[in-house]
Amino acid sequence: MGSLKSEIRTAISHALHGALDAARTALELPTEAKIPEFVVSSPREEQFGDFSTNLAMQLAKPTRRPPRDVAAVILQHFDYQRCSWVEKADIAGPGFINFYLRAGWLNETLRQIVKEGEEYGRSTIGGRQKVNVEFVSANPTGLLHMGNARGAALGDSIAALLNYCGFTVTREFFINDTGHQIDRLAASLEARYRQEFGEDTPVPEDGYQGADIADTARRFIAQTGETYRRVPGPERIKALTDFGIADKIAHISKSLGSFGIFYDVWFSESALHASGAVQKVVENLIRAGATYQSEGALWFRASRYGAEKDEVLIRSNGAATYFAADIAYHVDKFSRGFTWLINVWGADHYGHVARLKAGLEALGYDPDCLQVIIMQLVRLFQSGEVVRMSKRTGDFVTLDELLEEVGRDAARYFFVLRGSDSHLDFDLDLARAQSMENPVYYVQYAHARIASLFRQLALRDKALPAIDSVRLELLAAEEEERLVKKLADFPEEVVDAAIDLAPHRLTGYVHELAGLFHSFYNVHRVIGADPGLEEARLVLVLATGIVLRRALALLGISAPEKM
C-alpha cells in the first residue's frame, strides 16, 4: 500500500496534531486559536533532516508568541511513541521543527521495493474512480503533426499515472468525422481521384494539399478499380469520403501504435448525430430555457454561465455546430459513468473551454468534473532554425517522420520534458543524437548498466540471496544513502505527478535518479566488494533498476538491457 516514507509523514502529522492538543490541554497554548494549515515537508537541504514542518510559524500569529517558543512547546508534548522511526527533532531557523529518522528506515524501504517489485509505488488513492482521458482527437483529414504528438505523449502518460494510482482509466479518441473539414477532405479526395485518371482537377484552395491525400485516393482505386469512375459524382464522393476517413483513421491509429499509444475507445462524432444525441441535447437546452433564436440560428446563452459570449447551436442552415455535438459528446461520457473528464487540447482550442463547461452546467452537470489541459504549442528546431509547419499546405513534419528520425523513446521523453503550459522547443538534432547530449540516453544508460551488473553476476554463477538475509546496514556511504532516499521518494512523486496531471515531474525524477545512480556507480565497486557489502549493494542496484523500469514504463519509454 502506502510507502514507508508516506506512512512516516502521516504519522508525524498526526503526532503534531496530538502535541498541539496536549499543549492546549496543559494550557501552554491558547485554546481558542484556530488550527492553521501546516505542512510536513521534505526539506531540500539534508542538514535540515528528513521531514520538516512549518506548524510553529503558522501558529505564531494566532498565539501571538514567537515561533521558536511555540515550537519548543509543541516538542515538549510531542509523543515519539506515535512515530517510532523518528530519532530526534529539533528547532531550526525561524521556527521550523525538523525531524531526523533512524537510519534503518532506508533499509526498510529497500526491502519494501524488492518485495513489491514493479508494483512499488502503486497506490489506491484513486479509489477506482472512473476517469476518461481524451487526447489527440485529430481530424481524420491528414497525418499527425507535432502538436498531436505532444498531446499523445502527455495524454498517454497522464492516463498511465492515474491508472497506477488506482483510478479506472479509459483512453479515448474523438473522431471528427463530420462537418466542414470533412467536406474539404471530400473535395480534395475527389480532385486527387480524378487526377489519377489524367484529369486536370486541382485540389481546392481550401482543401488539403498533402501528398497523403493522393495516397489515399490511390488506395481507393487499388481497392475499387474503375468501378466509381462512371457513377454519379455525389455517390462517388460519398464512397471516397467513407473510405478516406477510414483510411486516415487507420493510419492515425497505426502511427500512434508505433508511438506506443493504444486507445480503449474510438468515438465517432457522426454517430452522435445519427443516434439523435445531439438533437436531444439541444432540446434539453431549450427546455432549460438556456437558448434563444436570432438571425435564423439557435443560440445558447453561454454568457449566462460564465462564458464570454453566447454561442450558436443550430446554424441558420439547420445544421448543428461542432459545439452542440461536443456538449452531447461530453454528456455521453457522463452517461457512461465517468466522474472525471480530462481533455488534452492544443492552445488553439482555448476558446472552446468556457463554452463547453457552460453547456454542461446548463444541463445540470458539474463543470468542475471536466478538466481541460491546454497545452502550449510545439516549435520544431533543426540546425538552429525554426521549422515552419502548415497542415493546409501539407508542409509539416509528421509523427511518422519524427519517429523515423529520432525514435520512439527520445520523442516520448522530449514531449513530456516540459510542463504542458510551457511552450516546447523540440530540437530535432538533439533528440536524434545517439550521444550523451541526449538526456533520454542518460537515463536508459543507467538501466543498461544495472542489467549488465546482473549479467556479470550470472556469469560468475552467483545469485542474490534472500533479501532478509542481506546486511543492508553495510550501506553507509553518502552516495548510497542519497540513492536510497531518492528511491523512497518515488511513490509520493508518482501521486503528485498524477494528481497534478504533470508527467514532466516524473521525467525530472527519473533523470535525478539516474544521476544519483551514476554517481554511486562511479565511486563504489559493486561486484568484487567485500562479500556482505557486495550483496547489500546488489540489493540497492536491484531496487534502482526496479524503480527506473517502472518510471520509464509510466512515460512509455523502454528500459533497455543493452544499448
Add this chain to the structure above:
RNA sequence: GCGCCCGUAGCUCAGGGGAUAGAGCGCCGGCCUCCGGAGCCGGGUGCGCAGGUUCGAUUCCUGCCGGGCGCACCA
C-alpha cells in the same frame, strides 16, 4: 481592445509562501591496471519592472513591459 499561458543562469527549462533557488546544453579543468567513460568530479552568472498582502514573496494579488494563443452560424 478583452481573456488565458509564459517571462528564473549565455541557451532550453524545472521549482514554487519559508531556512544557501536547481538541471541539461554550451564553455574551462580533472578522473578508467577495475563491474558499460553513452559515465563521474570541480569551476559561473539568474527569479522582466513597480507596488501590495505576509513574521517571511522568486512563488500570492494589482499595474506595466515583452512573447505565444484565443476572441467564427470552423473544428
